[in-house]
Amino acid sequence: MAVMFSGCNNSKSPNGNRGALASTAAEKVYVPPGEHDEFYAFFSGGYSGNLTVYGLPSGRMFKEIPVFSQFPTNGYGYSEETKPMLNTSHGFIPWDDLHHPDISQTNGKLDGRWIFVNGNNTPRIARIDLKTFETDEIIEVPNSAGNHSSSFVTENTEYVVAGTRFSVPVPQKDISIKEYKGNFKGALSFIEVAPETGRMNLKFQIMMPGFDYDLSHPGRGKSHGWFFFTTYNTEEANTLLEVNASQNDKDFIAAVNWKKIEEYINNGGGTKMPAEYAHNVYDHSTHSAKSTIKKEVLTVDPTKVPGAVFLLPTPKSPHGCDVDPTGKYIIGNGKLSADLTIHSFDKMIAAIEAEKFDGNAYGIPILKFEDVLAGQVKSGGLGPLHTEFDGKGNAYTTFFISSELVKWNVETREVIDRQPNYYSVGHVMIPGGNSAAPFGKYAVAMNKITKDRYLPTGPELEHSAQLFDISGEKMELLLDFPTHGEPHYAAGIPAEILAPKSQKIYRLEDNKHEFAALGGDETRVERNGNEVHVYMSMIRSHFTPDNIEGIRVGDKVYFHITNHEQDFDVPHGFAMIGANNAELLIMPGQTRTLVWEPEQVGVWPFYCTDFCSALHQEMQGYVRVSPANSDIKLSWSLGE
Amino acid sequence: MKKAGILMILGSLLLLGLFEFPLWNIMLGAPQYPDPLGMNIYISGIKGVKEFDIQNIDGVNHYIGMQTIPKPWEMWEFRVFPLVIGTMAALGVVIGLLGFFGKVNHWWFLGWFGLMAVLGILGMYDFNLWLNDYGTNLDPNAIMKMTRPNGRPMTYKPPLFGHQKMLNFDVDSWPHTGGYLMFAGMILTLVAFFIGKKSKNIAQ
Numbered sequence: 001m002a003v004m005f006s007g008c009n010n011s012k013s014p015n016g017n018r019g020a021l022a023s024t025a026a027e028k029v030y031v032p033p034g035e036h037d038e039f040y041a042f043f044s045g046g047y048s049g050n051l052t053v054y055g056l057p058s059g060r061m062f063k064e065i066p067v068f069s070q071f072p073t074n075g076y077g078y079s080e081e082t083k084p085m086l087n088t089s090h091g092f093i094p095w096d097d098l099h100h101p102d103i104s105q106t107n108g109k110l111d112g113r114w115i116f117v118n119g120n121n122t123p124r125i126a127r128i129d130l131k132t133f134e135t136d137e138i139i140e141v142p143n144s145a146g147n148h149s150s151s152f153v154t155e156n157t158e159y160v161v162a163g164t165r166f167s168v169p170v171p172q173k174d175i176s177i178k179e180y181k182g183n184f185k186g187a188l189s190f191i192e193v194a195p196e197t198g199r200m201n202l203k204f205q206i207m208m209p210g211f212d213y214d215l216s217h218p219g220r221g222k223s224h225g226w227f228f229f230t231t232y233n234t235e236e237a238n239t240l241l242e243v244n245a246s247q248n249d250k251d252f253i254a255a256v257n258w259k260k261i262e263e264y265i266n267n268g269g270g271t272k273m274p275a276e277y278a279h280n281v282y283d284h285s286t287h288s289a290k291s292t293i294k295k296e297v298l299t300v301d302p303t304k305v306p307g308a309v310f311l312l313p314t315p316k317s318p319h320g321c322d323v324d325p326t327g328k329y330i331i332g333n334g335k336l337s338a339d340l341t342i343h344s345f346d347k348m349i350a351a352i353e354a355e356k357f358d359g360n361a362y363g364i365p366i367l368k369f370e371d372v373l374a375g376q377v378k379s380g381g382l383g384p385l386h387t388e389f390d391g392k393g394n395a396y397t398t399f400f401i402s403s404e405l406v407k408w409n410v411e412t413r414e415v416i417d418r419q420p421n422y423y424s425v426g427h428v429m430i431p432g433g434n435s436a437a438p439f440g441k442y443a444v445a446m447n448k449i450t451k452d453r454y455l456p457t458g459p460e461l462e463h464s465a466q467l468f469d470i471s472g473e474k475m476e477l478l479l480d481f482p483t484h485g486e487p488h489y490a491a492g493i494p495a496e497i498l499a500p501k502s503q504k505i506y507r508l509e510d511n512k513h514e515f516a517a518l519g520g521d522e523t524r525v526e527r528n529g530n531e532v533h534v535y536m537s538m539i540r541s542h543f544t545p546d547n548i549e550g551i552r553v554g555d556k557v558y559f560h561i562t563n564h565e566q567d568f569d570v571p572h573g574f575a576m577i578g579a580n581n582a583e584l585l586i587m588p589g590q591t592r593t594l595v596w597e598p599e600q601v602g603v604w605p606f607y608c609t610d611f612c613s614a615l616h617q618e619m620q621g622y623v624r625v626s627p628a629n630s631d632i633k634l635s636w637s638l639g640e
Numbered sequence: 641m642k643k644a645g646i647l648m649i650l651g652s653l654l655l656l657g658l659f660e661f662p663l664w665n666i667m668l669g670a671p672q673y674p675d676p677l678g679m680n681i682y683i684s685g686i687k688g689v690k691e692f693d694i695q696n697i698d699g700v701n702h703y704i705g706m707q708t709i710p711k712p713w714e715m716w717e718f719r720v721f722p723l724v725i726g727t728m729a730a731l732g733v734v735i736g737l738l739g740f741f742g743k744v745n746h747w748w749f750l751g752w753f754g755l756m757a758v759l760g761i762l763g764m765y766d767f768n769l770w771l772n773d774y775g776t777n778l779d780p781n782a783i784m785k786m787t788r789p790n791g792r793p794m795t796y797k798p799p800l801f802g803h804q805k806m807l808n809f810d811v812d813s814w815p816h817t818g819g820y821l822m823f824a825g826m827i828l829t830l831v832a833f834f835i836g837k838k839s840k841n842i843a844q
């Protein structure tokens with residue numbers, strides 16, 4: 001027996017967390033059948049363009065919310081109603097790289113109304129409604145590229161920010177890349193959020209020097225009104241950046257007093273410039289999205305607003321930029337160094353008031369490193385990235401190169417505990433991590449490499465997340481679970497805040513969709529030239545109508561389908577043979593439109609894709625397609 | 641007799657609760673309906689316990705060929721019952737007042753109670769007839785035709801009173817607030833009779 005055990009242990013993963021310890025971990029993550037998790041966790045799907053919803057502590061996945069990507073599962077981005085959501089100034093872009101989710105706040109606390117996420121590639125910010133878990137709004141960010149230091153909200157959700165990772169010519173123009181230095185600009189965009197509706201509006205852009213703006217976090221408490229952005233490539237190199245952008249010993253954290261800029265703008269400051277960007281809004285009463293192209297943006301030259309923007313020297317290529325729950329400390333981690341740098345907000349203010357500047361960059365004052373430094377954590381780890389807080393005075397920092405999570409005390413800066421991650425951890429998430437009141441019970445490490453954590457699935461593996469219990473002095477690894485795409489960052493919130501508000505159906509009587517068939521008598525088929533509009537309804541277990549004739553090759557057939565169910569969790573699907581887009585999944589009370597352009601003569605079936613009832617398999621119908629010159633009249637029927 | 645008259649009035653007035661609260665409630669729970677579907681039966685019509693319960697009960701029932709739940713205008717009962725209840729309440733109050741002023745004796749109270757009991761039994765009988773029709777008068781083209789072990793076609797009459805298992809559903813049928821108020825009112829009128837009888841005896 002002993003030999004077997006030791007043999008087993010030797011061949012196992014390096015953590016050795018087996019036996020008794022593993023069984024207590026299992027108890028801590030076990031959510032019995034029929035019971036609910038304690039937290040919702042929203043993981044960015046990275047290059048999947050989606051946001052995935054998990055339960056903590058079980059690690060069970062509940063939902064994938066399509067945001068920046070087409071989603072054949074329910075027809076998002078394929079249906080006529082949702083296609084406008086993916087419109088941009090570059091046209092229809094059905095993909096993006098979704099990085100940082102952040103939940104709306106009131107008085108620095110999570111309020112669970114919305115969650116904001118950024119599209120990194122074609123700069124966009126999306127707002128997802130947390131009653132319906134659907135994407136309600138997407139706004140494109142002009143003059144930006146690589147929307148990475150985004151989308152974090154201020155403590156009353158006054159603004160969600162979008163800082164550009166890549167500086168670009170503003171306005172864009174045909175210019176040699178070699179002329180980067182001094183000619184490119186980095187836009188920091190402040191998008192205001194309407195308190196009642198959540199509606200977003202790009203209020204202003206600060207045109208910063210051409211650095212790379214990597215991550216950001218809002219001030220809170222005493223530092224409320226400020227926003228902090230890490231920078232790299234302050235060298236403004238344009239080639240072989242791994243060498244050329246790693247020359248300066250210190251880059252910066254840009255500290256932005258947004259209240260001051262807001263005041264400047266409200267007094268008529270700033271310059272309007274032409275810009276083209278899409279603003280896409282989904283309306284839950286028409287069940288449809290509209291895309292508007294905006295033509296102008298208000299820009300601010302930071303040197304014109306004295307006292308609004310300062311640069312805090314921070315060791316070599318800082319990545320993470322995290323503000324502790326009290327708002328007193330700004331932590332910037334040099335990803336190529338070993339130490340954590342903690343800046344003091346109070347010292348920063350004192351240095352600004354004393355005007356103790358160490359030169360300037362393009363007219364923006366640089367403070368002295370020693371004057372703003374609160375202290376450093378001599379961690380012994382390599383490659384510190386991101387920090388979250390437990391609300392009990394402790395911070396948890398991930399180290400990418402040494403692949404570990406390190407717990408330390410924010411005031412004393414002593415390391416309390418360190419746990420290995422498997423492998424190459426990026427962000428860490430504690431529910432409420434970006435707020436004044438974190439829920440410090442669990443931390444989830446999001447790893448970039450999976451290797452041997454699960455059964456191999458060929459060369460391509462999902463990334464692994466690791467759940468730690470952080471309620472004690474030492475952290476305890478409880479669970480590994482795979483997440484979809486690149487789980488870049490995540491946001492967590494207690495289930496009791498969201499679950500009671502979650503919507504169960506759309507009310508049919510509130511359905512204001514232009515093409516809805518709200519009653520059986522409204523179902524019909526109409527021809528308008530070569531466009532045919534089918535106004536169809538669905539309920540367990542039939543479509544009305546289920547037989548349609550008089551369609552011709554070359555027609556463009558719009559199926560406008562309304563789900564008449566008013567019962568929780570009874571969607572129906574619609575799939576049409578030969579439709580070269582996707583299916584539709586239609587929620588109770590909702591209307592969705594799929595376009596089908598039949599190219600072959602014949603009698604073609606359609607059917608329900610969601611197993612809705614005992615007679616789901618019978619939920620089907622036919623469309624007769626005649627030759628282009630046919631004179632067969634349009635007709636439709638059910639039960640004849 | 642004054643006390644008895646007051647009780648008679650109060651008892652009759654409790655009937656008016658039926659204009660506000662349901663007389664009866666039927667709940668249908670099943671594994672896939674963790675929040676049971678339910679209907680509240682008022683004297684003027686049937687309403688869902690939750691907003692869309694009636695639509696969803698009808699949806700479920702159409703598989704076995706049951707009729708849809710009647711709308712208020714589809715049954716004469718829902719026009720007549722309010723009249724009967726209103727009339728009985730008014731009559732009870734009048735009798736109570738007359739008793740209070742010594743114009744009528746306690747036997748009038750018992751008379752009212754007797755009439756109300758007869759009407760109530762007729763109402764229950766009628767309700768049961770409807771339940772019977774609802775559960776047995778099935779669409780011959782029903783999607784699902786179930787049979788009992790003895791080969792006879794299955795019927796789906798909900799219980800008049802109490803719990804019954806019907807296919808995958810647990811059905812519970814019980815009086816509701818309006819019904820309890822009515823019963824309490826009727827008992828009060830009976831108590832009024834006995835108190836009236838006692839005070840009469842003392843007076844003699």
Ligand SMILES: [Cu+2]
Pocket residue numbers: 540541571572573608609610611612613616619
């Ligand atoms: Cu279906």
